[in-house]
Amino acid sequence: MLEKEKCISAEYAFRGKIINVRVEQVQVQNGHTAAREIVEHCGGVCVIAVGAQGESYLVKQYRRPLDDFMLELPAGKLEQGEDSLEGAKRELREETGFTAEEFVYLGADYVSPGYCTEKIYVYLALGLKAGEAQPDGDEFVEVYSYPLDTLVDMVMDGTLYDAKTVIGILKAKKYLENKGGRQA
Secondary structure, three states: OOOOOOEEEEEEEEOOOOOEEEEEEEEEEOOEEEEEEEEEEEEEEEEEEOOOOEEEEEEEEEEHHOEEEEEEEEEEOOOOOOHHHHHHHHHHHEEEEOOEEEEEEEEEEEEOOEOOOOEEEEEEEEEOOOOOOOOOOOOOOOOEEEHHHHHHHHOOOOOOOOHHHHHHHHHHHHHHHOOOOOOO
16 A cells, blocks of 8 residues: 655745746655655646637747747646636737637646646637736737637647646647537
8 A cells, every 4th residue: 555755854945936846755556765855836727728619729939948939738837825716818919919708717737746836727718808918027929810720639639738728728629529519
C-alpha cells in the first residue's frame, strides 16, 4: 500500500512575484530521505472562446523560457483570492477583447504535479461579444481565429503543444459534442 511522504524540513530557496521555490527533505515509504524541490504557484485560468460558427480564438505571444512564440488559449494567473470565474472573464477581455454571455466550467488540471502546485481552471466561453483588448502593460499578443475542429487537428499533429491549450481544446470539443454540437 502506498504511503504519503513525511516532510522533515522545509526552507525557501526563492520567493518571487509569481512563484516561490521550496526545498523539502522528506522521508519516503522505505524510510530513506529524499529532497523535493517544489514550485509554489497561486494558480491560473484559461478560456476557450467559441463563437456561433464554431470559430475559436487563440493568442500568439512570446514566451521567454522557450525563446519562441507560442499559440495558446487566453490565460493568466489568478490574483490573490480571486475567484476563477472572475479571472477567466478578466483574462478573456484583456487578451482578446471578448466578453461572453455564458461561461462553462470544464474542470481544473495540474500543469506539472511532479514539482509544481499550479492548478489551471478551464472555462468555455459562449455567446461572444467583440470588444477592445486590454492587455497588461508588459503583455503583447496577437489574436487568431480557427475552427474548433482545426484546433483539435492542430493538437493531434503537434502544432499546438501548450498543456493548458491542449486540455482546454479537447475538453471544449467533448463538451460541445455531448451538448448536441451546440456552438453558441
